[in-house]
Amino acid sequence: MEGAAVRLPYGVHRAFRQGERVDAVLRRAPAHGRHERAPSDAAQRQPRARRRSRVQGGHRRHARIPGYQGHRASAREGSGRGVPRPVRARARRRRPRRSARGSRRRDGELGRCARRRHQPLQRGxxxxxxxxxxxxxxxxxxxRSPHRAGGAAVSAAPLRIGMVGYGYWGPNIVRNLARLASAELVALCDASEKNRARFEAAYPGVPTVASIEQLLAGHEVDAVVIATSAPTHHAIARAAIDAGKHCFVEKPLTLTSSDAEDLVRAADAAGVVLMVGHLMExxxxxxxxxxxxxxxxxxxxxxxxxxxxxxxxxxxxxxxxxxxxxxxxxxxxxxxxxxxxxxxxxxxxxxxxxxxxxxxxxxxxxxxxxxxxxxxxxxxxxxxxxxxxxxxxxxxxxxxxxxxxxxxxxxxxxxxxxxxxxxxxxxxxxxxxxxxxxxxEPLQEEMEHFISCCQSGATPRSDGRDGLRVVRVLEAVDESIAAGGAPVPTRVEV
Ligand SMILES: NC(=O)c1ccc[n+]([C@@H]2O[C@H](COP(=O)([O-])OP(=O)(O)OC[C@H]3O[C@@H](n4cnc5c(N)ncnc54)[C@H](O)[C@@H]3O)[C@@H](O)[C@H]2O)c1
Missing domain, CATH: 3.30.360.10 (Dihydrodipicolinate Reductase; domain 2)
Known part of the structure; x- marks a missing residue:
């Protein structure tokens, strides 16, 4: 590829892999129902160096806070003691090797720098x-992001969340919720006894139930986070919205656009937040x-x-x-x-x-x-x-x-x-x-955005209408496949 050059004028960022995070703060776990949130707030105000000492630098591992005993101990002591796994220093950031000109080349993509010609691009x-x-x-x-904009004030009380679904994806959501001071995991609902037992072992002290009806009747929650299989999304989300709860639904929002429209209308009528797990946004x-x-x-x-x-x-x-x-x-x-x-x-x-x-x-x-x-x-x-x-x-x-x-x-x-x-x-x-x-970690960003929108009343980036638009495209794809690849028009208005 003659004429091409690779420049890395600003350094290469060391990306965060699964299970890795920055500035995560351990927080006290709820016992039953609501819990005090003082430790997490206090922890967030600690000087940066002190916070760092509590950060896990591991790769591809679950959060260092699998059990509430660990949370409680570290929050009480305020020193990271009682943390289940040893705290490891963050891996050193590796700086890219640069040439004298501050540029770096990559195998197979090397060539002469068309430096002068592309200066405006580089400046841009x-x-x-x-x-x-x-x-x-x-x-x-x-x-686009109310919580970053510092727009509407975010309420001080943690959002009380009922989690539904602890199969493959649910544990990732729970892991992220457990590390957020703005969230309080009140109860878990899963139809599978085996998965409830798995959750109980990881989060002792957090009650579990087998159905959305039991969750809504037996626990005071502000919001419901749904990570069950797609065919169950509509019924569970509708029950939560009808009970006046904010609702996060994993993708796809529903399996039909009529069900998605129903949820959008119901959330509008109830005045609650409906957000879809379009993680990549x-x-x-x-x-x-x-x-x-x-x-x-x-x-x-x-x-x-x-x-x-x-x-x-x-x-x-x-x-x-x-x-x-x-x-x-x-x-x-x-x-x-x-x-x-x-x-x-x-x-x-x-x-x-x-x-x-x-x-x-x-x-x-x-x-x-x-x-x-x-x-x-x-x-x-x-x-x-x-x-x-x-x-x-x-x-x-x-x-x-x-x-x-x-x-x-x-x-x-x-x-x-x-x-x-x-x-x-x-x-x-x-x-x-x-x-x-x-x-x-996108999932943490997503959960923070959901909580922030529930607390401020802002419309989520991936709201119910966004979910409905995506479902309409998915339906059109099914139709086109069935029609041997023929173009299928999509309904544009939402
Ligand atoms: N954002 C992402 O990157 C991502 C990745 C994987 C999965 N997902 C989504 O997460 C959702 C769950 O996927 P999964 O792979 O974890 O599925 P899964 O089948 O592994 O887990 C679903 C869990 O929900 C429980 N459940 C099912 N019906 C229920 C009901 N009526 N009431 C209570 N619990 C019920 C099951 O017992 C199970 O534990 C799906 O919507 C999927 O598309 C998102």
Missing amino acids: LRAYSRACAPGARHPQRHA YHSAIGWIKDYIASGNLGDVLYLYMQRLNLGKVRTQENAFWSLAPHDVSIALYLLGEMPESVSASGAAFVTPGVHDTVFANLRFRSGRMANIHVSWLDPHKVRRLTVVGSKQMLVFDDMQATEKIWVYDRGVEPPEALPYGADVQLRFGDIHVPWVPLK
Whole structure:
């Protein structure tokens, strides 16, 4: 790739992997029902160095606070004593090796720096990275995120939460809730005795029940967080909304758009928050890309495509598109800011008859833009990748990379009007930049956003209407697959 160069002018961020976090503060656990929250608030006010001493630096491990005994002890002592696992110092941040010019090259992508030609791009990126630095104000992100904007005052009392579903995903949510001072986990509901026992072993002292009715009747909660299998979402969410509880529902919101509409209407009528677990909308990298598109540096977005592939987890209740693609559809709608006009898709059920495990879907937008989504449970590689092609630059987000997740390519095709008469199309190969993006566990961001919206009354970024839009696209994909790939119009208004 002659002519291309890689520059890393701002350093490479050490991304946080699963189970790793920054500035997590241990908090006292509730005994039964409500609990005092003084220790967590006090802990948050501690000087940074002191807080750090309580932070887990481990990778791919569960939170260091699996049991409430540990919480209680550490909160009481205020020193981290009683913490189940030894506190480890944070791994040292590895700095990228730089050349004398402050740039770094990557194998296979090396070449001469077209330095002078691309200075404006680099300056733009530098200014942009400064704007995205921790603590820097960024108008658009702040406007979208009430708790960051410091907008409506957040109530001091922790939100009392009833958790529903402790299967595969529920424990991740609980782990994040348990570390938030703004949340109090009042009770867990799961229909499975085995999963209730698993929860009780991890969180002794927190009561468990077997049904949503028992949860709502027996425990005083402000909000319900639902991580049960998709077919149960509507009934459980409707029961919670009817009882006047704020509601977080894992993706997909429901399995039909009529059920999703019903939840949106019910939440509006009850005046409660309805939020959907479109996790990727809370991923720092997606936020960075959204802001970068808004900055105009990428030019007009022409098209984007996403791949979410792996071998498994093969499900039987919903197909791969309903299971995996809500993330990708929500990313497409979030980044492009519009609903597709039509969808065409093809899929195949190689593993379980009738359940598509491999799907290719194409979303067409009124603006002329296009989004393509490929999901599969039958692939040799685990891939989580988004490519955005703009009129000025192109960008790749690879979520499987631990550190260098976003690559911005200053490449494109010179428009014919910019060329001398009769000249051929000219390809432009410029610099490649890897911006430094501060990362935080998206699930924690998501839970904080939900709690903040419940407390302030703000509308969540991924509200019920967002959930409904995604369900409409998923339905259209099913219809198109059934029609042999024919384009199916989607209902745009919500
Ligand atoms: N955001 C993400 O990245 C992500 C990842 C995985 C799963 N999910 C979503 O999380 C949800 C749960 O997925 P999972 O893989 O954990 O499913 P799962 O089947 O492993 O767990 C579901 C749990 O809900 C319980 N349950 C089912 N019906 C119930 C009912 N009526 N009342 C009480 N408990 C009930 C089951 O006993 C089980 O423990 C799904 O909506 C899924 O799409 C999201």
